[in-house]
Amino acid sequence: MASSTGEARRIILDLLRAAGARAVIKSKCMTSEEIHLNAAMEADGYGVVESDLGEFIQQLRGEPPYHFVFPCMHVRRGEISDLFTRHLGSPPTDDPEELTMIARRHMRRLYVEADVGITGANFLVAETGQISITENEGNARLTAGLPRVHIALAGIEKVVERLDDLAVLLPMLATAGTGQPLTCYNTLYSGPRRPGECDGPEEMHVVLLDNRRTAILADPEQRDSLHCIRCGACLNVCPIFKNVGGFTYGTTYQGPIGSVITPHLRGLADWNHLSGASSLCGACTDACPVRIDIHHHLLHNRRNAARCAPHRWERLGHRLFAFVAARPWLFALAGRVGRLTLPVAKWLRPPLLAQWLDSRDLPPAPRHSFRSQWSFRGRRS
Amino acid sequence: MSAPAPAGRSARDTILARVREALAAPAPLPHLAHHAPQPAAGGLPILSTGASRPWLPDGGDTPAETMNIFVENLGKLRAVVHRLPDMSAAADLVFTLTRERDWRRIAHHRHPLVAPLLAGVPCATYCVDDHGHCVDDHGHCVDDHGGPSGAESAAAKDALEGCDAGITGCEALVAQTGSILVSSATCGGRGLSVLPPVHLVIATADQVVATLGDALEEARQRHAGRLPSMLSFITGPSRTGDIERILVLGAHGPRELIVIIVDDARA
Known part of the structure; x- marks a missing residue:
């Protein structure tokens, strides 16, 4: 053992x-x-x-x-x-x-x-x-x-x-x-x-x-996720998994059941984003032959993650966003700076952005912000 | 990762202690409690959520029904089934198959139903029971000299790998799923039913049972408390769908499964 x-x-x-x-x-x-x-x-x-x-x-x-x-x-x-x-x-x-x-x-x-x-x-x-x-x-x-x-x-x-x-x-x-x-x-x-x-x-x-299976067992709410027989039925019906496939999130166990158990096996702090990557449509729960309440467990994981204190940088980031978003002139300025610097940043690949770009693509920057397009159309009609 | 086991306690004790501690908190099954479907007013009744029925196909109620279901299921699995009146018809069939397929060597084990099939067969035969121990006609051990030695075992694997077909008896035939239950004790060990490219099974009509549970019960009674080291339900020829989910037969095990059922084994 x-x-x-x-x-x-x-x-x-x-x-x-x-x-x-x-x-x-x-x-x-x-x-x-x-x-x-x-x-x-x-x-x-x-x-x-x-x-x-x-x-x-x-x-x-x-x-x-x-x-x-x-x-x-x-x-x-x-x-x-x-x-x-x-x-x-x-x-x-x-x-x-x-x-x-x-x-x-x-x-x-x-x-x-x-x-x-x-x-x-x-x-x-x-x-x-x-x-x-x-x-x-x-x-x-x-x-x-x-x-x-x-x-x-x-x-x-x-x-x-x-x-x-x-x-x-x-x-x-x-x-x-x-x-x-x-x-x-x-x-x-x-x-x-x-x-x-x-x-x-x-x-x-x-x-x-074991590898933390006993920790899942100790959680009465999610204990039933240990009933999984690894049939893959939840993967096959999941609208997210069908589109992004098995490699996107780097987990051993893929799909909805993988998103439920991976935070338990590898730590909630680093893997709670998995439960966010779900529309909570419940197709997985309907397909599960052993009736694991998969989509509610994703919701439980979101709640548990929110209870953990967020990371220092994450907190700082949210505070900064709140400061900018509460001042329309600053928000417009930040948008303009972002639109202008995005192509340059994509080309320069600074450290943090490079990590992001390793597994994702950035769309081209739009020429006009949503707000300027809105006011332009408002004038036309 | 998990904390290392404290000194003086084995991983086994640690894990079992964690399991006991975890199970002290009762856990209702949330999904069953909150989401059990209720029939709408005037709607169709909903089947009991605890029923295992949907997963279990029918195995038939009478012997005739059970046999028909078994034969039908084998056909769906692309296995070939021959129903013959007696052993001499079965021996003729094996003779014809050997000629037609140009088999040069057939592997078999000591079994009362297998021996008569090979009496006049027009090719070499190889008996897997001829290594280091003796079994009687019913496949039970009479004398074991500690099993085959390393060299004997390597030679035996090579010999079996070179055979064109393997013939075995079986523990039971399962109508419900079209399966054949084989065991390491009475069906020529572990390799004979899976290594040669063709697997021939010889059985009597009374070996057909309705369900998987019946077959397991049969094996339990036959081996009275000491189950063979391997029991295997074989359901059709070996297959894979790993390449673009297209069905291919004969992935690693036999490409063909031929089941011969005789009504009367005495003749």
Whole structure:
């Protein structure tokens, strides 16, 4: 069990060292993105390959997943073909089936040769001590089946009471996530190879991560956000997410549920802007199969953020704005200065503005202010 | 990030203490309490919000209904299903498939339903149970010498990877979702049902159950308190939609899933 992301990374790196790992294969695991596991493993000299097709493409691109069910939904087939040609030396093709087969052929030897397989877990069954993994490709089955050591990483909120609960949760996850009645492989693991079984790992380790999940649990108001089964339904219906996509706000968990839990996992002071980036339309709440009150939680986060004392500079900025806005002549002057200096500032990129411009574009400065246009039109009519 | 665990307490104790402390404050489910939909006057009745029904497709009430639903669901999943009267018809089918597809090597495990299929098959066979331990005809362990050694295990993986098809039995067939429940104890371990490009399943008609819950219950009773290290619901051939959300079969697991159901296993 790991309290923090650093502790989880340390536990896994220790396990790899003890196993004498040379080649590591990994199946999709959002919790490993949360603890930045791949970077830590690479820094320690372990080669790791993502086996889920979408995650593999993202790994080659050097990007995190864009959507937690469809990691590379923003990438077109032509780009994938170029990527495979560059990294795997495959001939260019625009056929998704051929592209999938290129990845399949590349991966098969890796499954057989890997000595450690790392997976996530969608559910942890308290009654039987099993972990449950949901997937479509078969890569998690191979990752947990062939290597000598199996390591599974999951958040502590994934625990369910009884095995029978899965008879509802597995179809629910599939239907809400991808529209299938059940995904292709839903697999329960309760340990390493048993006597009498012909294959399977010699060791199995399950790493359970807290990383402030207990803080969410301690908040009765937002406790239900731990019920999330990561189906991605709220992402798919969110009018904001549909337009800005998964990379805009730099969170591991994207979309509405990501905006609810990220301030808890990473700190409200730095991440409260996520709850502002919502129209509070409630489409996420309607789509949620486990009925998390997502849009009200965004509102709760706004309230909690407003209760925190604002930053010194933010307070100063507001006071300055109030001073200027209360004096029409000063406001008009400031507007004129802004319109004239904006193109120059864009070109000069002073420190603070440069940071802003890294991820956003500034519109061209209008020639006339709103107030002058208003009075001009008033004169005409 | 979270505070480090105080000296003398393990992370486990710390986390469990935090969980207990957190749960001391009761939390009503706000969404259920405040937003439960009320039917409008004269409007349609609203289904119970606690019902799990919407997520669970029908599994049928009678054996005949259950079988029909299972066969229909497998078709939707692009799996192939053959209903045959007896084992000799099943053996003929496997013979024909082997000829037509030009399979050179078929992987299998020791199982009373699998053995008769391979008796006259016109290609090489590879049994995954031939490594370092013995199982009886029902797939139960009789003698385990600590499992395969490292070299044996590497050779076994290579051998299995080179096979054109894998044949397994199953724990149960689930009508509700068209799934096949396999286990590491009775279906040739973990690799046989997922590594070869074609997966053939042999089952008897009485193995079809209505729901996922029924299948889990079946496995629990068969293994009486000691569940196999892996239980897997296989629902159609391996697939992906990761490239532009276009469906492609055979992502990493089998591209084809063929289910043979015999009515009478004795013949």
